[in-house]
Amino acid sequence: MPKPSARISGIIPSGKDGWEVHFAAMTRKEAGEPIIMLSVGDHDFDTPSETIEACVTAVRGGYHHYTQLPGIPRLRQAMAKASTRCTGVETNADQIIATPGGQLALYAAVQATLDKGDHAVVVAPYYATYPGTFRAAEADFTVVEARAEDGFQPRAEDIEAALRPNTKAILINTPNNPTGAVYSRESLQALADLCIRRDLWLLSDEVYWTLAEGHHVSPRALPGMAERTLVINSMSKSHGMTGWRIGWLTGPESMISVLISLNLVTTYGLTDFVSRAATEALENDYGVKVIADIYNGRRTLFLDAVSGLNNIVVRGSEGGMYVMLDVSAIEHDDEKFAWGLLDAEKVAVMPGSSFGDAAKGHVRISLCQPDAILLDAATRLRRFASSYRSKAA
Structure with a gap:
């Protein structure tokens, strides 16, 4: 059969890119494991109701x-x-x-x-x-x-x-x-x-x-x-x-x-x-202030929860939906750290190296979970980091 164009075939080259941790976590969660998903940046709440109603009105109004x-x-x-x-x-x-x-x-x-x-x-x-x-x-x-x-x-x-x-x-x-x-x-x-x-x-x-x-x-x-x-x-x-x-x-x-x-x-x-x-x-401005307040609050909450955790350093993390943690003093291989956290504590995070060499030795934490789940994840991270150091000693 004819082959696809080189242009399209070359958009995403084959090979590992660190997203395997996320996809494995999703598969395990769908199979029933209680995985805390902190690996993807999609809101854990619905679109504001005012926007939904505006869409319904437009559909019924014949805007097709x-x-x-x-x-x-x-x-x-x-x-x-x-x-x-x-x-x-x-x-x-x-x-x-x-x-x-x-x-x-x-x-x-x-x-x-x-x-x-x-x-x-x-x-x-x-x-x-x-x-x-x-x-x-x-x-x-x-x-x-x-x-x-x-x-x-x-x-x-x-x-x-x-x-x-x-x-x-x-x-x-x-x-x-x-x-x-x-x-x-x-x-x-x-x-x-x-x-x-x-x-x-x-x-x-x-x-x-x-x-x-x-x-x-x-x-x-x-x-x-x-x-x-x-x-x-x-x-x-x-x-x-x-x-x-x-x-x-x-x-x-x-x-x-x-x-x-x-x-x-x-x-x-x-x-x-x-x-x-x-x-x-x-x-x-439907939802804008509420959403910004949610993520600003979650960022503060999570960073406070991991504050003082030995050998983990916060990098960047001033805005957006994510926190970036430098775990290189515990484990230089961020993908290995992410797999270990998933297996030991059932918390899914993204290896920093998925996003470029500068983020090697880091993990990205998505804030797209409610406060209680983020606090639970922070507790699990703290426990994992402490035990990981004792194993490496």
């Missing part, structure tokens, strides 16, 4: 048809208002294109800025889909690790050392998944200076911004950056809408107008009734 390619006007206006708040730069609807989820916004940004054979720099630790998204564009990329000892803040000099003559873009993620690090204004200014000096695009994944509002800084707000920054955003985390697949890309009007052609040949627009529910959610 094709929509405009860049998104219905009212949705784009609501997204522009959210982007103004997120980035600190006044944004209009013509600077917005709506997409089915933040991943498609990322895909659009990469397709828009890189041709086949072009080069990009990806700052790690990174979200798991970043490498495959560049491979789908047949673009080369170099991973530059933000260092654990810096609290996972990126160093512009390390990024500049990785640039090539054909480098077109840099991709960052703040607040960061997996580390929870919120990039400082100083770190971002150094990146902005580099982008301006070398005439580069900056792709900024800011989907967790509402979980760090008040100390989140968007590079789009820095002098000279609005014309060269594409901001990836999503309603999944901020509005509790992971399965609704609503995201958007913010950028210069000239870039957004070109990107409408990509929607023509990929999504052909968004679902009408979902778009209208999303519009109401954006206009009314």
Whole structure:
């Protein structure tokens, strides 16, 4: 039979990537084991009821048809208002294109800025889909690790050392998944200076911004950056809408107008009734403060519960839905540590090395569980770490 294209076959190369711990834990949980799942970032609560009712009303109102390619006007206006708040730069609807989820916004940004054979720099630790998204564009990329000892803040000099003559873009993620690090204004200014000096695009994944509002800084707000920054955003985390697949890309009007052609040949627009529910959610901030308060409270709760645990150090963890723990003084092999924790205490976490070399020796803790379960998991982690040290002694 005919073979699939090399382009598609090469998006996700074969081999171990650390997600085996998560998949094994899921299988065991489905088989009846009482596994505490702290390995995935999906809310443990439903979409706010107001958003659900808005969707039901739209379905019953007959909104079942094709929509405009860049998104219905009212949705784009609501997204522009959210982007103004997120980035600190006044944004209009013509600077917005709506997409089915933040991943498609990322895909659009990469397709828009890189041709086949072009080069990009990806700052790690990174979200798991970043490498495959560049491979789908047949673009080369170099991973530059933000260092654990810096609290996972990126160093512009390390990024500049990785640039090539054909480098077109840099991709960052703040607040960061997996580390929870919120990039400082100083770190971002150094990146902005580099982008301006070398005439580069900056792709900024800011989907967790509402979980760090008040100390989140968007590079789009820095002098000279609005014309060269594409901001990836999503309603999944901020509005509790992971399965609704609503995201958007913010950028210069000239870039957004070109990107409408990509929607023509990929999504052909968004679902009408979902778009209208999303519009109401954006206009009314359904769930935003409640969700942010939940995760800020859980972060404090969990970090307090593991505070003082010998030989475990917190890295990053200022925002988002995750806590990153350095366990290298106990076990340098983070995957081995994660498997051991799963087997001994029935707690599933992600090995840090799944997200890049900088996170080796760390484990990522998802905060997508109620307080009582997080406290139970912290107790189990404390017990496991103590016994692990005694075994290694």
